[in-house]
Amino acid sequence: xxxxxxxxxxxxxxxxxxxxxxxxxxxxxxxxxxxxxxxxxxxxxxxxxxxxxxxxxxxxxxxxxxxxxxxxxxxxxxxxxxxxxxxxxxxxxxxxxxxxxxxxxxxxxxxxxxxxxxxxxxxxxxxxxxxxxxxx
Amino acid sequence: xxxxxxxxxxxxxxxxxxxxxxxxxxxxxxxxxxxxxxxxxxxxxxxxxxxxxxxxxxxxxxxxxxxxxxxxxxxxxxxxxxxxxxxxxxxxxxxxxxxxxxxxxxxxxxxxxxxxx
Numbered sequence: 001x002x003x004x005x006x007x008x009x010x011x012x013x014x015x016x017x018x019x020x021x022x023x024x025x026x027x028x029x030x031x032x033x034x035x036x037x038x039x040x041x042x043x044x045x046x047x048x049x050x051x052x053x054x055x056x057x058x059x060x061x062x063x064x065x066x067x068x069x070x071x072x073x074x075x076x077x078x079x080x081x082x083x084x085x086x087x088x089x090x091x092x093x094x095x096x097x098x099x100x101x102x103x104x105x106x107x108x109x110x111x112x113x114x115x116x117x118x119x120x121x122x123x124x125x126x127x128x129x130x131x132x133x134x135x136x
Numbered sequence: 137x138x139x140x141x142x143x144x145x146x147x148x149x150x151x152x153x154x155x156x157x158x159x160x161x162x163x164x165x166x167x168x169x170x171x172x173x174x175x176x177x178x179x180x181x182x183x184x185x186x187x188x189x190x191x192x193x194x195x196x197x198x199x200x201x202x203x204x205x206x207x208x209x210x211x212x213x214x215x216x217x218x219x220x221x222x223x224x225x226x227x228x229x230x231x232x233x234x235x236x237x238x239x240x241x242x243x244x245x246x247x248x249x250x251x252x253x
Contacts, residue, residue, distance in 0.1 A: 044185075051182040054174055055155065058162035066236035067171055090216035093177040096170065098223045108223065110174040112237050 039130040046123070047092055054093040054110065067108065068115040074103045075124055081131035088127060089118065145193035152186025159183055169226045170233040173219055180215040184208065 057064060072089075074082045086097040086105055094114045099106040109115035155178055162175025188208045195201040227233075 047181045047185075051155065051178050054162070054178050055158045055182075058158050058165060058175060058178075063165055065166070065171060067168075067233055068237040069233060069235055086220065087213075087216040090219050091177070091181060091212065093181060094174055096173050096177070096223050097220055098170070098227050100220075108170045108173075108233055110171055115237070 035130050035132060039126070042126060043088055043091070046088075050095075050114070051093045053114075057110065065110050066112045067110060068112050069098075070107050070109065070115040070119060072105050072107055072118055072121070072124070074105055075121075075128050076103075076131050078131060081127060084130065085124060085127040088123060092123075141193055141196075145190040147190075148186045148193065149190035150186075152183050152188075152190060155179065155186060156183035168234045169231055170223060173223055177215075177219060180211060180219075184211050 074085045076082045089097045095109045097105050098108050159179035166172045192201045192204050
């Protein structure tokens with residue numbers, strides 16, 4: 001019963017929002033859902049790799065950090081794509097996107113290697129592929 | 137079968153707890169704001185992921201498991217936004233990161249070229 005009321009309410013809100021013309025393509029990028037099936041597992045694997053690296057750095061007695069600030073370019077075409085890229089950078093332990101303007105992201109990385117891996121642009125290409133051709 | 141699930145879920149729970157502990161330790165050991173954020177991101181990804189996965193295995197195929205998945209998705213979507221907001225706020229407040237290597241050439245995204253010294 002509660003679930004039915006919830007479903008009815010959600011439908012009502014969606015209906016009202018579309019009547020008020022609040023909906024746009026960025027609101028709920030449902031066209032990305034199919035590609036998310038391979039993007040999410042890839043991102044989770046990246047997070048696990050980076051997370052164990054950062055854990056090793058924290059646990060090692062010498063604390064071998066070499067904080068690096070670096071600018072990377074985002075090659076995505078839509079706002080959703082660039083935000084996905086910046087969020088992926090931040091979500092991966094060891095790299096945090098500090099500032100974002102147009103297609104340039106300033107990233108703080110905990111090690112120099114992490115910054116160089118990011119500058120190589122593998123993650124950028126994967127997110128671009130995730131964004132795909134049909135976006136916006 | 138029950139036994140295997142229990143062991144597996146405890147492995148995930150303990151791993152998640154261990155990553156939370158490592159993250160907390162990192163918070164204490166790191167020298168400045170930005171490096172501490174990296175330590176925190178271990179907690180909010182691997183620590184949270186391990187604990188929630190362990191709880192899902194305990195819950196089995198129920199509504200509770202579905203709710204746990206939704207909570208995990210919510211944390212994964214909102215945590216980077218909060219981290220980014222914190223880092224950006226620190227930068228705008230004039231707290232400069234302690235750097236070994238600065239590869240930006242003094243240019244931070246969004247600044248005018250002319251305002252660089």
